[in-house]
Amino acid sequence: MENFESNFTEFIPGLPEELSLDCITRLPYTSHRLASAVCRRWQQLISSPDFYYHRRKSGATTLLSCFIQALPPAFSTTGWKLCTSLAYGLTVFDSLSQSWDRIPSIPQYPDGLPLFCHIASTEGKLVLMGGWDPATYDPIIDVFVYDFTQGAWRKGKDMPSKRSFFAIGASDGRVYISGGHDESKNALKSAWVYDLRTDEWTELPQMSQGRDECEGLMVGREFWVVSGYDTERQGMFDASAEVYDLDSGEWRVVDQAWEEGRCPRACIGMDKDGKLTNWSESAPAVRVGACGMVMGSRTLVTGSEYQGGPQNFYVMEGEGGQNGKMRKINVPEEYGGYVQSGCCVEV
Structure with a gap:
């Protein structure tokens, strides 16, 4: 500088x-x-x-919640609901101004995002990658970068291979991915990093075991890959996590980091003592399908009280979003859909 x-x-x-x-x-x-x-x-x-x-x-940036959300159902000109598959879009929420917005569609996918795609953010940009083609359900390797400055998408370099339900995290202009499964549903232990500035992928050392349906979390200079399961243990979620040190380039295993047998997808947080927590335990109203997005001292927590119930939205105040007071927020009807996953965007 x-x-x-x-x-x-x-x-x-x-x-x-x-x-x-x-x-x-x-x-x-x-x-x-x-x-x-x-x-x-x-x-x-x-x-x-x-x-x-x-x-x-200089303190001039803004922290936003950006999340993959089910879009409102489409209606015909006569008012009848069209029988189409559920489509997802990208919603942006500013907890300070209480404003809601939706990011423009990706030109290659005008009718909805790839199913089960992943998002992460770094240097004021949003990166979306992977998922399934919404028309064919085939896994894809597409990478897209949304520039908030230009208000436009650009195509990034494709992922090195097809993988689904992997862990993702971002820091300092780089996006880290690990785990998930391949086209044959074999759990993966490989890891890669994508550099936004060079538009290049670099392979990282492998984890100690395959981790399908794992969850990613950035904690300082560490990329946490939490839980998941190996190929032979389908659906039996592990209690351990593996942590990649961005400075040393090495992995370490953390035993008993998560509740064994519980899916970690989108509901993992970390308290001030460095212990993993579960957003679904924040309040009964978000115990099903919980998703948390930490924005400095605020956290947006979403979820339902029961399976198939309406989506509830809360803002939690407190350092790191933990142990704070939860305040329910009113949400415009068009932004009330199910939240699949999300991240904080600093722009």
């Missing part, structure tokens, strides 16, 4: 470079697309990863 300001000077004629940079830094992310059209220098600045980290250091 030493040369950051000197590389971007004279943004606003007549203003000192430091003041000009401060003015642009304070622009809300919702205005970045329009601001990028002012001139080429503004476009280069706003799209620069250095500018993102500068905004974050």
Whole structure:
């Protein structure tokens, strides 16, 4: 960052470079697309990863919840509900402004996201990968990156191979994946990392065992892959987790990290003592299909009171989202669908 300001000077004629940079830094992310059209220098600045980290250091970023959510049913012109498969879209919720929005559809999938796809976020971008083709149910290796600055999707480099129900996490411009199963439903122990800046994949050391239907969690400089099961133990979820240290490049096993036999998908959190917790235990109203997205000192927790029940939405206040007071929030009808999974996006 030493040369950051000197590389971007004279943004606003007549203003000192430091003041000009401060003015642009304070622009809300919702205005970045329009601001990028002012001139080429503004476009280069706003799209620069250095500018993102500068905004974050300055406290100018916003924490959003982004989640894969069932879309409202489609109706015919006569008012009858159309008999189509359930479709999913990407919803964005700002807990501070209480605003709701929906990210535009991926051009290659205009009628709904790939089923069981995965999302993660880093450097103000949302990365979506994998899942099943909603028309054929075939596993896909597509990677898409949504740029909030441009308000547009771009195609990333395909995943190295087809895998479903894997763990995912992101940090410092990289997305980490591990586990899941292949096309023959064999549990995988392989791991890869995708670099957004270079658009390249790099293979990582393997875990000690295959982990199908595992859950990913980023904790500082560690990528946690929680529970899952090996090929021979279909549906018998393991109590252990494996942790990849981003600095050392090595895995370690953590025994008894999770409740044995319980699916970890989307419902894992971590308390201030470094212990894994289950969002479904936050309140009876979210005990079924719970999903939590930590946004600094706030956490959006969703779920139902019973199987097939309406989706409930709560914001939990407290450090790391743990042991805080839960407040139910009113949700517009079009954003009340089932939440499959989600992540925090800092933009």
